[in-house]
Amino acid sequence: MHTTSTFIDRLNAAWTTRNSLLCVGLDPDPAKFPAHLSGGPDAIFEFCKAIVDATADLACAFKPQIAYFAARRAEDQLEALIAHIRERHPEVPVILDAKRGDIGSTAEQYAVEAFERYRADAVTVNPYMGRDSIEPYLAWSDRGVILLCRTSNPGGSDLQFLDVGGERLFERVARLAAGEWNHTGQLALVVGATFPAEIARVRELTGDMPLLVPGIGAQGGDVEATVKAGRSSAGSGLMINSSRAILYAGKGEDFAQAARAVALATRDAINRYR
Amino acid sequence: MHTTSTFIDRLNAAWTTRNSLLCVGLDPDPAKFPAHLSGGPDAIFEFCKAIVDATADLACAFKPQIAYFAARRAEDQLEALIAHIRERHPEVPVILDAKRGDIGSTAEQYAVEAFERYRADAVTVNPYMGRDSIEPYLAWSDRGVILLCRTSNPGGSDLQFLDVGGERLFERVARLAAGEWNHTGQLALVVGATFPAEIARVRELTGDMPLLVPGIGAQGGDVEATVKAGRSSAGSGLMINSSRAILYAGKGEDFAQAARAVALATRDAINRYR
16 A cells, blocks of 8 residues: 555545544653653653554554654664554554755755655655755655644744745745645645644645644644634645643553543544534 | 863864864765775774774864764764764864754754764754744753754755845844854854855854855865855854765775865865965
8 A cells, every 4th residue: 555655645544534633743751651661671662652552543643753762762663663553553644753954965865764764654844945955855756745834833933934025934935835846746734733823824825735733732722723724625634733742641551541532532622623 | 171161162172273174074875985895884984983083183073964874774873983083083073964953842852862862062953943943952051053044055045045124034044143042152053155145144144153164065165265255253263064075085995095185185275265
């Protein structure tokens, strides 16, 4: 299946078969793990595997954040985690949240990292260096590239909100991503849930392009406003990410069931407004 | 020495003791290695170590590009390489070229990766996500953060050249980096050598802030124009990076001596215009 369908196809299939727009973010912080997992050599893998297995039928995507693995020399555990998802939950695409961005020759190396080493279905990329910094990823025609557009953090406005000839910088990024940069149809965008009006604006500029929306849960974004602003014409089009609120819902041996309960409630809260 | 002096102090010392503004970029591509190194389990480390030992007295900094290591599961070789530089050439600061950029909680993880795991003296960071995406790195007060400003690739103009209220986006980044974002004095900027007029403009906006300038050598930037445009009032202020032209100067067993010859010629060419 994976060799013949694209990331966007697989995402569309997951939206339908799961009846879910929920993306489960995997930001494993060992300081927050349940006591019984602490200190094991593969604690990061074991923690994430339990979350994945408990939520896979509720998720349209999984999004491991690479910094949490790299800070702890746990690249091997990230590889094992993605291999586990691909083997046991092959219908759920994996987004490697890495926010890479570099000149073409270096971007080729980052694409090998994301798509060959980790075998991710899609990777997040920073647009600051422009079109030729994005192009090398598109050589993997069955994968996706999710460009930062409007980020959910307070400083996101510092540059993204600047007026560039009658529109804001993030709007320009959205137009480029929906236009000439997307000649292969592999692009999607990151738009933070903390700004529903801006999600609506990006939706307006990008047709039915998939939007990855972080910022609900711990970051405070509103589910109803996010869904109403961002849903596509088909009532999907969104990967609404929640990480900490799901991962750390419980602190005991039943942490994965606690995570499932939050994931289920989040999925259903999202569906209420589609 | 390392615990009490800052990245900027160490860079200043290296400029003086080496009489050099040359930064040697370490972008190891095994396909280009000399035949006698091919296939060894630590070929990446061995190749880079030979280059480092042959050029350390000519360099004001070393800049390993992490993608070349990550694409080949060679994080351990990157750790070993930086440990080698710190032990054998402690007077040459190490810049981890990683171009990270993420929300605060994730940026904290990337800072641990760069500064604790790899023990780099400085790291390159993308400014697109704004001030709070940079702040976590500054908690390591003896390290440096080198923000992308004007990059050397063709697509660099796509966003960086947009007019934002009477100045271009990269000028705004330069002003922010030289102003309120630099409250700890730990920032520097990346400005590509392919655009001397823009180097001059960034120099004008940033006083004597250190500038990392990639793009001479394989990317075609002009040494004379770069130095004249970018030198500080003291005739330094620049880390002029060359990677491929040095690394792959020779293809035989004497590749490190060939690299040294190019590094020496490049250092001297730079010094001619200080």
